Amino acid sequence: MTAKSNSVVYDGVSKAFGTHTVLDNLSLELAPGELITVLGPSGCGKTTALRILAGFERPTSGRVLIAGRDVTNLAPNKRGIGMVFQAYSLFPNLTVIDNVEYGLRIRRVARTERRRRAGELLEMCGLAAFADRFPHQLSGGQQQRVALARALAVEPSVLLLDEPLSALDATVRTQIRDEIQRLQQELGITTMFVTHDQAEALAIADRVAVLNAGVIEQLDAPEVVYQRPASEFVARFVGSVTELTIDGKRTFIRPEDLTLEPDEAGEYTVTGQSYTGERTIIRATGTSGAADGTELISSAFLSQAQALPPGTRVSWQLTGTPAFVTETTAA
Missing domain, CATH: 2.40.50.140 (Nucleic acid-binding proteins)
Structure with a gap:
């Protein structure tokens, strides 16, 4: 499987709900193939930033660009984005392979090609032996692997991960985190990973964006964020x-x-x-x-x-x- 890889730019993005500002002039650029974790406490705006990139929310002001193209007002299904959520959101009445194929079927990809692509991803995710099982027959970690394979099946140019590991126990969380990192590097897909877990953010990212009250306090390599925090907030929140x-x-x-x-x-x-x-x-x-x-x-x-x-x-x-x-x- 090959994946396209595009740059992502938040250009002065702000978002307010009524009088409450959730994002305040957010400017952030993801290079093609880069994995950035957005780390912050509950209510800091990290999920809102991800939803704006996905097209589920419109910014109050500012623009979002993918591969240099302004997608601010583009429908979610036109953006070339794959998403994985904390809730696996698998279809309980579909088998594993049918879940992975679902996005391809909606796009009217031929059945032979759907099966080939889904089978390849199940192999990459270590799920080939579970292709004919239903979600309730899988562990939480296996279900999250299926959700990841489904997101990648449509060959997105950008992958968004919204707290994808928080429902898993510690050992499985580490295993899935490492698998996500391996697949992301293997496919070279531009990825935004939203989390409140410091260890998770530092372990997986090329760069970490620490968000506080809708503002990026620091954007740096993980070791820089930990060893040389840019503010009191970062020093206290990370480590x-x-x-x-x-x-x-x-x-x-x-x-x-x-x-x-x-x-x-x-x-x-x-x-x-x-x-x-x-x-x-x-x-x-x-x-x-x-x-x-x-x-x-x-x-x-x-x-x-x-x-x-x-x-x-x-x-x-x-x-x-x-x-x-x-x-x-x-x-």
Whole structure:
């Protein structure tokens, strides 16, 4: 299977519902074949941005272009877009292969070609053995694979994914995420992936757009968004941070850049640990002086964490570069 790949441009797109502005002068460009995740909290406008690109919503102002063509007022079925939703939206009365073929049948593609294309996609998605089953006979992960195959069957030039993994359990979510990334790279299809899950956004994207209250706070490679957030919002929303005042400035520190050490005179007390595999997250809370109530979040190897059980008095050291420092002096 081959896929076309087109650029996508949001040109000053705004959207308001009554007096409430959901998107505020959004400008964003996806290069052909690029996968961008749009990451943000509930209500930030990310799904509205996707629906505007799909043609399900009209912007209040601004334009949407695909391959340089203004599609702002074009019907959804004329845009060459494939979509995958959180709800799989499969037809319960159709078999897997008939679900995948559905869009092709609507487009009056010949039956032989429909079967060939659907069969090829089922093979790519690891579903060839399930072609004659019905949706209720599949697991959630398998149903989402069918939805993905159906979206790709019409050979869209742009693929939109709206929280496609949020209904799946953690292990299956990771598997499907990796499959989406593999297929996207193999087909070279321009893709927008909307999610509120930080780990998901960082793992799959070429670039991450962090959206807050309808405005892009940062658009960068995943490692840049994590290591060098452009604002306090990004620092807090993407990953974990410790917030401290250092030299009069509000300073945001990632767990791996903050080391805790046993110290009987320390102003902090370890309150808990979370084992995550290679590293252990250690939390400590200030219990005296200026540190009272301040929380520290540190990441350590298991052998180091074992020396810091809950109740241990500790002090801290900055052992890396802060992720973000405010430009203005903290009050």
